[in-house]
Amino acid sequence: MMRRRTLFGASAGMLAVPSLARAQGGQLQVAGVYSLSGTFANVGDLLNKGTQWAFEHYGNAAGQRINYTLLDDQGDPGRAVRRVQEAMGQGVKHIVGCTTSAIALAVAKEVHARGGVYIHMAGADEATGSECNRASFRWPGASFTAINATVRPFIERNANAKRWYTITGQYVFGESLLTNLKSVLQDAGHQHIGNSYHSLSEREYSGYITAAISARPDVLAICNFGNQTLDVLRQAVSFGMKRNVKIVVPWSTGLDQFQAWGPDICEGVYFGVNYWHGVEAPGNRVVQQVVRQKTNGTTNYLQACGWAVAQMLVEGANKAGSTEIPALIRALEGLSYEGPTGTELIRAEDHQVIKDYYLMLGKARSAMRDPADFAEVVAGTKAFQPPERTGCRMT
């Protein structure tokens, strides 16, 4: 199903892609690429809302009124590219967002080739590594960050838990998490005793969990994302794995997943998250205030992530004093601003935002101070590959 939502600004309501070219002058046309249907529609919807609310909040960038349009890619990278081609063919140069790494990598090439700028939230390392380009910027920490900012502090606290078993989604992001995890374990002298791959369409994990239990690990690491992470952890806990195995979920979306699990499942489990609402930071307070006005609820990662890519575009344009692409890119490189996780810096060498990634530990229900207080921050780390090791050759 295709849904296209034009959110505000001049020509709102009637606006669709064909009208984009007509809106010129004092307006900045921005397109968001999200999946509002398909496997990751639950993710895409919230990301899009975060972006929409940020643009509503800022209103203008470099003195130009922002006009935001959603391009629904239906979870399909090919469709995402076609929608972006249509939009850019009609004059849109500023693109934000993605729902999966595969979509981001495909769109990044297209936007670069057509002379635009693209700010996204892909999880695969390649986005600011071997597939980097001058036009593309990434907000969240990727798989290298997720593993290094969770597994290393976890090992410091649980030095005796040496035998690791992994359940991994067999797709780009899962593989990337697994590769980084193996590397960290080798560094630390810990043992990777086995792995079960599962496909992107899998929903029943009891067989993989049985295989994990029979390997008798000290630690189970779950290397996937989205609803698959929800199902694997839920089923692992139901099979009693928390009794004698520590569980680490290096990549979690945080609050929304904690709410889906409930405190009984979260208790005692380690999670890696890119964003946590409880972090004290001026930029976080702004996001929280707007999201609370909109939803009367607490900000989750997906909303914050959608917000962050929009904020980067606005901050860059304001610094440049222009929305022209070359000036905007120059302004974004090295830009420091107050983002949702504190002071964030866009690294010029690979266009990666340097920010904290958090290791969290699930709390017992009785220790929760409010309904969103599912976990405590155990460590906040800026763990990024040095630029010379990312494999990024900026083009």
Added chain:
Amino acid sequence: MSGQVLVFQLLNGIGIGMIYFLLSVGLTMIFGLMRFVNFAHGALYLVAAYAAYVVSQATGSMLWALLFGPLAAALLAVVAERLLLRHTYAMPHEAQILITFAVALIVQEGVILVFDPLAKNVPVPDFLSGIVFLGPFVYPAYRLAVVAVSAAVAVLLWFALERTRFGAILRAGSESTEMVSLLGIDVHRVFLGAFALGGALAGLAGALAAPLRGVEPFMGLEALGIAFVVVVVGGIGSFTGALLGGLLIGVVQSVMSSLWPEGARLMIYGAMALVLLVRPAGLMGRA
């Protein structure tokens, strides 16, 4: 894979298979009786799962949720049958697929509007939240309870279909609706009853599955895929076929999780292709 692990994977596969049976038996029953292709079957599963979520939140009791989930699905099935689907019985299968798929999408989007697109947790009842030790392995008590309920439903359903007047009418109707009609039986009421029963069975599967996997708006379409595989493997319209098909698919999936994890899901379809090669009408289907 050691023998011990293999035996456990087989047992686990039987557990998964019983859940798949529950999910698909309503679908096969409706097709067997009416030759009606119901792509809205997954929507009934979805509605029941969300009903279970709402009731468990409101009452704190999963037992009430297990009662209201199937009732909600049966109600939706009856309303859909009376208002829309009965007008499509004479249409070709392609039209039925399009119409029922539209119903499934409307229900899915309705759930997103009423709730939101995020997954929700449905807690396991306290008295079933533990684990059971099976030799060196453990098995969740709730999962074991689901298998027991599915087995009980299979027995009851067999009894209802084979030993009651309603079952005899259903079976006769699947052979020749015209003949049943000529005998003075109101076939439309039979169809309505079959839809309600099929909906309640899908609903029971949804309500039972809610604590196993949580609820989210897209679970209906996922369930539909598995249900169709089971029905095709077992033989369209066959109650026994749904049971055998569910068990076969569950065992294949579980055992392959250890033998070839990355291909476990693929092998479900591999098993289906193999069965269709050997028996084109499915395990218990009639050519």
